Amino acid sequence: MVRIGENGLPQWDYPTYDRGEKVALFIPCYIDQFYPQIAEATAEILHRLGIPLVFPEEQTCCGQPAFNSGYWEEARRVIRHFAKVFRPYRYIVCPSGSCSAMCRVFFGQADPDPATTEVGSRVFELTEFLVNILGVTDLGARFPHKVTMHSGCHGRRELGIFDQPISLLKNVKDLVYCELPNIEECCGFGGTFSVKMPGTSIAMGETKAANILRSGADVVTSVDISCLMHVGGIMRRKPEMRHIRVMHIAEILNTRG
Amino acid sequence: MTAVHSQQVSLRGAAFWKAENKGLAEPHGSKALGESAERSSKHNRQIAMAIPYWEEWREAAHQIKRYAIFHLDDLLVQFEKNLTARGCIVLWAKDAEEANQHLLNIVKKHNVKTVVKSKSMVSEEMEVNHVLASVGVKALETDLGEYLVQLAGQRPTHIVTPALHLSASDVGRLFAEKLGEPFTSEHEKLTDIARRHLREEYLRADMGISGCNFGLADTGAICIVENEGNAGLSISAPPVHVALIGIEKVIPSIDYLPQFLNLLARSGTGQKLTTYTHIIHGATPGRTFYVILIDNGRTNVLKDPAARTALFCIRCGACLNACPVYRRVGGWAYGWVYPGPIGSILTPHLVGFDQAGKLPFASSLCGACGEVCPVKIDIPHQLVHLRHRAVNTKSPVRSPLERLIWNAWSWAMGGPLRYRLTMGFVRIGVRLAKFLPFHPAQLGAWTRGRDLPLVPPTTFRSWWRRYGKRFQQPSG
Amino acid sequence: MNSREIILQRIRDNLGPRTPEAPPPVPTVWPRTQVDRGTLARRFVEELQAVHGEAILCPSWDAARQDFQRLVRDAGWKQGLVLDRPEAWRLASDISDLEVHRVPEDPPPRDIEPMAVSVLQADWLLADTGSSVIICNYPGERLACYLPPACVIVATADKLREHLPAAWEEMVPLARQPERRGEFVIITGPSRTADIEKILILGVHGPKRLVVYVIGE
Numbered sequence: 001m002v003r004i005g006e007n008g009l010p011q012w013d014y015p016t017y018d019r020g021e022k023v024a025l026f027i028p029c030y031i032d033q034f035y036p037q038i039a040e041a042t043a044e045i046l047h048r049l050g051i052p053l054v055f056p057e058e059q060t061c062c063g064q065p066a067f068n069s070g071y072w073e074e075a076r077r078v079i080r081h082f083a084k085v086f087r088p089y090r091y092i093v094c095p096s097g098s099c100s101a102m103c104r105v106f107f108g109q110a111d112p113d114p115a116t117t118e119v120g121s122r123v124f125e126l127t128e129f130l131v132n133i134l135g136v137t138d139l140g141a142r143f144p145h146k147v148t149m150h151s152g153c154h155g156r157r158e159l160g161i162f163d164q165p166i167s168l169l170k171n172v173k174d175l176v177y178c179e180l181p182n183i184e185e186c187c188g189f190g191g192t193f194s195v196k197m198p199g200t201s202i203a204m205g206e207t208k209a210a211n212i213l214r215s216g217a218d219v220v221t222s223v224d225i226s227c228l229m230h231v232g233g234i235m236r237r238k239p240e241m242r243h244i245r246v247m248h249i250a251e252i253l254n255t256r257g
Numbered sequence: 258m259t260a261v262h263s264q265q266v267s268l269r270g271a272a273f274w275k276a277e278n279k280g281l282a283e284p285h286g287s288k289a290l291g292e293s294a295e296r297s298s299k300h301n302r303q304i305a306m307a308i309p310y311w312e313e314w315r316e317a318a319h320q321i322k323r324y325a326i327f328h329l330d331d332l333l334v335q336f337e338k339n340l341t342a343r344g345c346i347v348l349w350a351k352d353a354e355e356a357n358q359h360l361l362n363i364v365k366k367h368n369v370k371t372v373v374k375s376k377s378m379v380s381e382e383m384e385v386n387h388v389l390a391s392v393g394v395k396a397l398e399t400d401l402g403e404y405l406v407q408l409a410g411q412r413p414t415h416i417v418t419p420a421l422h423l424s425a426s427d428v429g430r431l432f433a434e435k436l437g438e439p440f441t442s443e444h445e446k447l448t449d450i451a452r453r454h455l456r457e458e459y460l461r462a463d464m465g466i467s468g469c470n471f472g473l474a475d476t477g478a479i480c481i482v483e484n485e486g487n488a489g490l491s492i493s494a495p496p497v498h499v500a501l502i503g504i505e506k507v508i509p510s511i512d513y514l515p516q517f518l519n520l521l522a523r524s525g526t527g528q529k530l531t532t533y534t535h536i537i538h539g540a541t542p543g544r545t546f547y548v549i550l551i552d553n554g555r556t557n558v559l560k561d562p563a564a565r566t567a568l569f570c571i572r573c574g575a576c577l578n579a580c581p582v583y584r585r586v587g588g589w590a591y592g593w594v595y596p597g598p599i600g601s602i603l604t605p606h607l608v609g610f611d612q613a614g615k616l617p618f619a620s621s622l623c624g625a626c627g628e629v630c631p632v633k634i635d636i637p638h639q640l641v642h643l644r645h646r647a648v649n650t651k652s653p654v655r656s657p658l659e660r661l662i663w664n665a666w667s668w669a670m671g672g673p674l675r676y677r678l679t680m681g682f683v684r685i686g687v688r689l690a691k692f693l694p695f696h697p698a699q700l701g702a703w704t705r706g707r708d709l710p711l712v713p714p715t716t717f718r719s720w721w722r723r724y725g726k727r728f729q730q731p732s733g
Numbered sequence: 734m735n736s737r738e739i740i741l742q743r744i745r746d747n748l749g750p751r752t753p754e755a756p757p758p759v760p761t762v763w764p765r766t767q768v769d770r771g772t773l774a775r776r777f778v779e780e781l782q783a784v785h786g787e788a789i790l791c792p793s794w795d796a797a798r799q800d801f802q803r804l805v806r807d808a809g810w811k812q813g814l815v816l817d818r819p820e821a822w823r824l825a826s827d828i829s830d831l832e833v834h835r836v837p838e839d840p841p842p843r844d845i846e847p848m849a850v851s852v853l854q855a856d857w858l859l860a861d862t863g864s865s866v867i868i869c870n871y872p873g874e875r876l877a878c879y880l881p882p883a884c885v886i887v888a889t890a891d892k893l894r895e896h897l898p899a900a901w902e903e904m905v906p907l908a909r910q911p912e913r914r915g916e917f918v919i920i921t922g923p924s925r926t927a928d929i930e931k932i933l934i935l936g937v938h939g940p941k942r943l944v945v946y947v948i949g950e
Binding site for chain 2: 005047055059188
């Protein structure tokens with residue numbers, strides 16, 4: 001199922017997509033509530049590729065916050081609800097690397113029931129669904145700006161998401177891709193870590209923000225808006241960084257030329 | 258459950274231990290340490306990635322260690338038998354206290370007055386130097402970094418480079434104060450001073466204490482790696498050599514050693530091989546060689562099937578260098594012998610969750626540690642596993658209040674209506690936050706350095722309810 | 734129950750019943766390639782220089798002794814400690830201005846402290862790392878590797894091996910001999926430390942200078 005490639009990142013085996021098969025959208029709670037435009041962009045992108053979409057309205061959360069805090073019994077209730085809601089769908093696409101990793105990798109640790117893990121194994125982050133399953137790297141988008149990308153830890157280290165978003169960005173017309181120095185360093189969000197160890201979390205975020213400034217980009221993007229919520233929150237407090245816009249990759253990929 | 262004396266674990270700046278310090282450990286570590294750890298990490302990672310067999314190597318080492326830990330009893334018996342056949346005197350110690358007792362007996366038997374010591378993490382668990390000092394035996398650390406922190410009366414801050422928090426001027430001042438040497442901050446001169454003082458100690462020491470990197474069960478040999486030559490001198494100059502060996506250090510066979518040597522040097526210091534690799538076969542004629550096999554809580558790790566991989570550790574320090582938290586808070590914040598990610602997953606077993614239960618929370622779960630570990634310890638998975646144990650047992654993080662909150666949260670996330678209700682309140686709360694005169698608790702923890710996200714007028718759900726229909730059919 | 738029994742019992746109790754299994758296969762680590770001796774020798778020199786050692790390839794014993802004479806004179810070494818091995822003696826005997834002493838089996842360390850240089854014989858040379866493998870049988874021999882501030886190692890070119898796993902095949906049968914005592918020391922460059930501000934300094938406890946003579950074609 002997964003082995004470690006020569007670049008040190010995991011390489012997953014992906015299923016093929018049967019044309020016409022429904023894809024269910026898993027929209028993390030914070031995107032649903034605070035960044036709906038990301039979910040809208042995700043829906044538009046997939047719709048344009050001819051994919052029939054479903055948004056199961058009973059969905060709530062993947063359980064990650066409770067799981068990471070050690071409250072596994074509590075997390076399990078939420079995870080089992082997730083499994084119940086998404087059971088009917090062969091493909092579940094999510095615009096978040098960290099939530100997708102929770103489903104595909106950590107459901108197994110949190111819940112001994114193999115039926116739950118089986119549903120979790122069908123969750124794919126948006127860029128890996130586009131590139132590894134649909135084989136699409138050019139969406140015909142146009143975004144004439146200097147863009148740098150932050151690579152979220154869970155998505156990269158657990159799911160191997162790195163080349164996919166970069167190749168998608170590089171195919172966006174008129175987009176100037178700026179390398180982010182120390183791209184692999186954690187931004188310091190870490191979920192509840194951000195408020196349990198705020199001093200260190202903020203220090204890490206400031207390092208990430210300084211690197212974003214160094215990249216020379218006007219826009220910073222990622223497959224994880226949770227990281228950008230934290231780093232963006234820091235950048236907004238610094239006058240020299242306020243010109244840098246924060247956008248989820250779906251929003252950039254959804255632009256038209 | 259082996260107990261550790263409380264005075265052994267109360268350390269200056271042990272931010273993660275205090276129950277009342279609700280996770281507000283601040284990034285107060287030495288900047289030099291952080292920068293140096295980062296440089297090492299990048300450099301060593303580059304080296305590793307340039308080797309086409311690196312992932313194969315890690316997997317092979319992992320499997321060997323897995324076998325070793327799963328057959329630890331048989332291997333220890335075999336190791337003891339072969340060590341004894343080579344003239345070693347093998348002693349067993351359930352805990353640090355007993356190991357120290359053995360040491361004191363040896364000191365008495367051989368009329369030992371001075372001891373020279375090379376690097377051994379298990380000896381730090383035992384607090385050997387204090388124990389020997391209490392019976393009037395002078396025990397001198399010979400590894401330069403350990404020598405410096407010993408002179409300064411401090412704890413080491415890193416497994417491989419213990420004195421990285423000291424600048425050259427700090428060392429110069431230390432030598433001036435403690436050794437009566439004229440002040441200098443030139444590295445060559447400082448090293449010369451240390452060499453001169455320590456050389457005299459090697460020549461007159463009655464006993465040498467070492468650790469052990471690998472115990473070879475099938476040949477009854479031990480392997481020690483080092484760069485300075487201090488281990489070689491410590492064990493070959495004095496008439497008595499005592500090797501302190503944690504029971505998890507045993508590997509089944511000398512056949513496997515090249516694999517570990519290739520991984521350890523690169524992960525620890527970015528070298529192909531360390532300057533000295535010693536493979537020691539028993540006591541040389543005329544000399545006495547003791548081996549003390551030490552448990553001190555390692556068997557506790559075995560009791561937890563999900564935690565056993567923590568015993569695979571070969572003490573390379575790569576996880577420390579890679580950890581963004583360690584780089585910022587430094588080694589002392591972890592409160593005991595082992596800092597960084599390995600400390601977070603080992604210390605709770607060795608010292609008890611009641612004292613160290615908070616350590617697994619000192620992490621953003623970024624996974625950098627697991628990525629670089631040469632024996633593929635699944636550190637990130639261990640961290641969340643230990644968090645789960647910590648909140649369910651007597652520990653500084655067990656909190657009925659927090660349990661209640663997560664219960665309420667899981668209720669709220671248990672169904673769509675409850676979810677929408679709860680999130681509605683959250684949105685209102687975030688909107689109102691800017692009107693509050695101050696931000697308490699978690700809210701304040703966020704806003705002390707970051708703006709809160711803006712609250713949009715609608716949610717995705719409401720958008721989908723209005724526009725979602727057209728997405729259900731594939732586009733034309 | 735004594736501590737030995739307690740510890741073994743703890744292990745058995747905590748691991749529970751185990752199914753018997755064969756140990757994992759011995760990994761290859763580095764592949765063996767066909768390299769000619771000349772290439773190995775050159776690689777050895779490069780690798781040793783990279784770790785701040787000196788390597789000198791000599792076509793003959795005369796050339797080696799001549800160079801060693803020059804080395805002794807330039808360094809001003811007056812007393813040398815020589816391992817009781819034929820090749821070590823062949824290099825170091827009758828060198829003018831160098832008073833040589835055979836390494837005693839178990840000398841009081843203070844007696845050999847004044848020695849300026851040790852002369853050792855390597856049983857294998859590892860090209861990929863610039864390493865020398867020395868078999869030491871007695872305490873004096875072990876001490877000779879670390880105590881003197883300079884260390885000269887001599888080996889004939891037929892001792893060159895590609896890398897550690899290649900030499901391991903020959904080392905292990907010797908290690909397995911039940912009567913073996915002493916130490917195999919693998920020396921890769923002069924002693925070093927980076928414990929102060931991560932600045933590399935040579936010769937902190939062990940030799941500051943390491944020279945290896947490789948003799949023959």
